[in-house]
Amino acid sequence: xxxxxxxxxxxxxxxxxxxxxxxxxxxxxxxxxxxxxxxxxxxxxxxxxxxxxxxxxxxxxxxxxxxxxxxxxxxxxxxxxxxxxxxxxxxxxxxxxxxxxxxxxxxxxxxx
Amino acid sequence: xxxxxxxxxxxxxxxxxxxxxxxxxxxxxxxxxxxxxxxxxxxxxxxxxxxxxxxxxxxxxxxxxxxxxxxxxxxxxxxxxxxxxxxxxxxxxxxxxxxxxxxxxxxxxxxxxxx
Numbered sequence: 001x002x003x004x005x006x007x008x009x010x011x012x013x014x015x016x017x018x019x020x021x022x023x024x025x026x027x028x029x030x031x032x033x034x035x036x037x038x039x040x041x042x043x044x045x046x047x048x049x050x051x052x053x054x055x056x057x058x059x060x061x062x063x064x065x066x067x068x069x070x071x072x073x074x075x076x077x078x079x080x081x082x083x084x085x086x087x088x089x090x091x092x093x094x095x096x097x098x099x100x101x102x103x104x105x106x107x108x109x110x111x112x
Numbered sequence: 113x114x115x116x117x118x119x120x121x122x123x124x125x126x127x128x129x130x131x132x133x134x135x136x137x138x139x140x141x142x143x144x145x146x147x148x149x150x151x152x153x154x155x156x157x158x159x160x161x162x163x164x165x166x167x168x169x170x171x172x173x174x175x176x177x178x179x180x181x182x183x184x185x186x187x188x189x190x191x192x193x194x195x196x197x198x199x200x201x202x203x204x205x206x207x208x209x210x211x212x213x214x215x216x217x218x219x220x221x222x223x224x225x226x227x
Binding site: 093 | 148
């Protein structure tokens with residue numbers, strides 16, 4: 001099993017640019033979680049999906065952030081326009097509704 | 113309100129010494145409890161989980177944790193720490209199996225290991 005796959009691993013972009021982060025779930029999993037981790041705020045849940053349906057997006061910082069699941073195994077998190085305060089490590093995790101989540105390696109985003 | 117508290121932000125132990133990382137939770141229903149470890153530059157890895165049954169659970173890398181309902185605690189232990197255990201450790205609590213699957217994470221405890 002390849003585990004949760006995230007791309008890119010590192011992203012450096014300029015303020016105002018659009019950023020798209022990608023995540024592939026573990027085969028057979030049906031829940032998907034996007035997290036953001038910073039030194040100041042720790043690990044924050046941004047949004048999660050169950051069976052492709054967004055269940056809770058209350059953690060999404062603002063309208064500049066959007067997430068989709070175009071199919072059962074893939075998700076994107078988009079930031080448009082990006083700002084320096086969006087710099088963080090973004091993780092996705094998947095689960096089979098058993099509670100335990102399996103995390104990807106993360107995408108380190110730097111917005112200059 | 114549901115919450116997880118890890119009272120120790122940073123702990124330093126000597127290699128070979130025993131370790132206990134504390135975790136307290138507040139949860140309205142029967143909790144499901146987890147410990148994750150994060151090495152620098154990596155994602156979170158599941159160490160162990162408690163759903164029901166024996167309150168002492170064994171995990172990977174020689175870790176164990178004990179669920180104490182009366183104390184609302186789920187402390188992580190290891191009898192002899194190795195230098196490779198230096199990492200950040202997160203405790204998490206979730207709801208009923210088959211629920212939406214959301215977890216609440218503590219803020220983490222960073223473990224340093226002295227040679």
